[in-house]
Amino acid sequence: MKQNYYIFNNGCLRRQENTIFFEKEDGTRNVIPIENTEAVYAFGEIDFNTKLFNYLAQKGIPVHVFNYYGFYSGSYYPRETLNSGQLLVKQVNHYTNMRHRLALARAFVNGASFNIVKNLRYYNNRGKDLGEYINAIEGYRSRIEESGAVEELMGIEGNIRNTYYKAWPTIIDCEIEFERRVKQPPDNMINALISYLNSLVYTTCLGEIYHTQLNPLISFLHEPGERRYSLSLDLAEIFKPIFSDRIIFTLLNRQQITNKDFMTEVNLCYLNESGRKTVVREYDERLKTVITHKKLERQVSYRHLVRLECYKLVKHLIGEQEYEGFKIWW
Amino acid sequence: MDNSIAHLKLTGTQINYYFLCQRKLWYFAHDIQMEQNNDAVYLGKLIHETSYEREKKEIDIDGTIKIDFIGKDRVIHEVKKSDKVEEPHIWQLKYYIWYLKQKGVEGVTGKINYPKLKKILDVVLENGDMEKIETIMVDINRIITSPLPPVVNRMKICKSCSYGDICWV
Ligand code: SF4
Numbered sequence: 001m002k003q004n005y006y007i008f009n010n011g012c013l014r015r016q017e018n019t020i021f022f023e024k025e026d027g028t029r030n031v032i033p034i035e036n037t038e039a040v041y042a043f044g045e046i047d048f049n050t051k052l053f054n055y056l057a058q059k060g061i062p063v064h065v066f067n068y069y070g071f072y073s074g075s076y077y078p079r080e081t082l083n084s085g086q087l088l089v090k091q092v093n094h095y096t097n098m099r100h101r102l103a104l105a106r107a108f109v110n111g112a113s114f115n116i117v118k119n120l121r122y123y124n125n126r127g128k129d130l131g132e133y134i135n136a137i138e139g140y141r142s143r144i145e146e147s148g149a150v151e152e153l154m155g156i157e158g159n160i161r162n163t164y165y166k167a168w169p170t171i172i173d174c175e176i177e178f179e180r181r182v183k184q185p186p187d188n189m190i191n192a193l194i195s196y197l198n199s200l201v202y203t204t205c206l207g208e209i210y211h212t213q214l215n216p217l218i219s220f221l222h223e224p225g226e227r228r229y230s231l232s233l234d235l236a237e238i239f240k241p242i243f244s245d246r247i248i249f250t251l252l253n254r255q256q257i258t259n260k261d262f263m264t265e266v267n268l269c270y271l272n273e274s275g276r277k278t279v280v281r282e283y284d285e286r287l288k289t290v291i292t293h294k295k296l297e298r299q300v301s302y303r304h305l306v307r308l309e310c311y312k313l314v315k316h317l318i319g320e321q322e323y324e325g326f327k328i329w330w
Numbered sequence: 331m332d333n334s335i336a337h338l339k340l341t342g343t344q345i346n347y348y349f350l351c352q353r354k355l356w357y358f359a360h361d362i363q364m365e366q367n368n369d370a371v372y373l374g375k376l377i378h379e380t381s382y383e384r385e386k387k388e389i390d391i392d393g394t395i396k397i398d399f400i401g402k403d404r405v406i407h408e409v410k411k412s413d414k415v416e417e418p419h420i421w422q423l424k425y426y427i428w429y430l431k432q433k434g435v436e437g438v439t440g441k442i443n444y445p446k447l448k449k450i451l452d453v454v455l456e457n458g459d460m461e462k463i464e465t466i467m468v469d470i471n472r473i474i475t476s477p478l479p480p481v482v483n484r485m486k487i488c489k490s491c492s493y494g495d496i497c498w499v
Binding site: 082083084085086087211213293295296307308311312314315318319320 | 360361362363365477478479494495496498499
């Protein structure tokens with residue numbers, strides 16, 4: 001399996017002949033094994049050159065850029081090579097036809113909220129009293145199928161998330177300050193962790209979409225244009241509870257992440273370098289974790305689950321098999 | 331030849347996939363291709379590039395068929411990696427011979443080369459093959475123009491097929 005390459009240091013990333021290397025400020029160099037690289041994550045202050053981007057394009061490797069605070073700023077997404085005109089037309093049709101769009105949007109919310117409930121049940125079975133939240137969310141979930149418009153569905157989704165987040169202080173053992181989700185900018189540790197991890201999930205989804213014929217600009221639950229590659233947002237909904245939230249619970253409960261991994265400035269809380277490294281390490285491990293896929297009857301990595309989700313979408317769009325959002329079974 | 335068949339413009343790959351797997355044929359015709367980065371594909375490319383270097387390679391005819399190389403005495407060659415599934419290779423070559431024949435090039439025969447196995451297989455058009463090819467072409471057209479990929483049961487070759495993930499997920 002190809003690896004993500006994470007750069008935390010400052011320096012420059014360059015191409016020389018057929019290798020790519022990262023040169024740190026102190027002059028030391030690391031060669032990046034390009035044939036084995038899935039994506040580059042740039043967390044440091046990094047200089048790039050055009051030659052490099054041309055080479056990355058040729059190899060189909062995206063670069064995800066994060067700012068000083070560790071917040072995601074954008075991706076360099078190489079020119080797509082796997083296009084299918086017929087599939088693109090179908091993807092557009094599924095967006096413009098409200099009935100089709102709703103069916104997909106429902107499937108995303110359904111899968112995402114299933115995985116959310118699964119997380120809650122996991123901790124409920126381990127002695128945390130979460131019954132009230134689970135019931136409330138099941139109540140909202142029962143309304144998914146009746147929802148008549150995407151905005152309504154978004155509303156249900158919002159309610160589910162709010163209820164879910166209310167349960168977090170019970171799940172997380174340490175003293176935390178977390179009442180509601182604040183995105184821009186995150187105002188406390190939990191919000192900082194959520195923002196950071198969600199952007200990692202988003203880039204993972206984007207990277208997997210790239211390897212398929214799907215067009216990342218056309219989405220169904222989220223409005224295209226909400227973020228440039230909004231199909232990534234749709235897919236990320238499904239995987240956030242599995243990839244992102246579970247990591248947050250684990251890191252905090254094992255005290256692998258504590259106060260000293262954060263920096264706070266007026267109303268702004270973000271992970272410092274050691275915090276980011278811990279989270280990225282954990283995230284990367286998670287992507288590589290393998291499970292036995294029931295239908296395929298073989299081992300697949302967590303990351304590959306995202307690719308499979310793309311294939312399921314393709315099958316839905318061509319009318320071969322109705323899409324059902326991935327539901328965690330373990 | 332029947333005009334309705336001539337306009338179909340089928341490629342050798344399509345004929346090959348018809349015998350290999352009709353789902354793969356459909357997906358491929360709809361530009362749903364799997365990424366070509368696995369080792370098997372790489373090996374295939376390498377065999378192509380390093381074997382028979384002296385011969386002129388990849389002769390494109392009408393943008394429809396691509397012959398790996400043409401040897402002496404009107405023998406067309408096709409280079410393949412493994413002989414695990416021979417039938418698709420044989421029919422691909424028969425189709426090329428048929429194609430050249432209907433363009434007025436007579437007396438062509440074929441050889442399938444398996445350089446890795448040091449094996450060569452001779453291919454000629456036999457009685458009834460012409461008709462069979464025409465039936466196949468119509469059938470391929472029916473498959474690729476149908477809105478959905480055909481249903482196929484899991485086969486032995488699925489295990490090593492790059493489409494497995496999309497077929498069975
Ligand atoms: S996985 Fe099997 S059914 Fe699917 S395309 Fe490959 S050979 Fe055909």
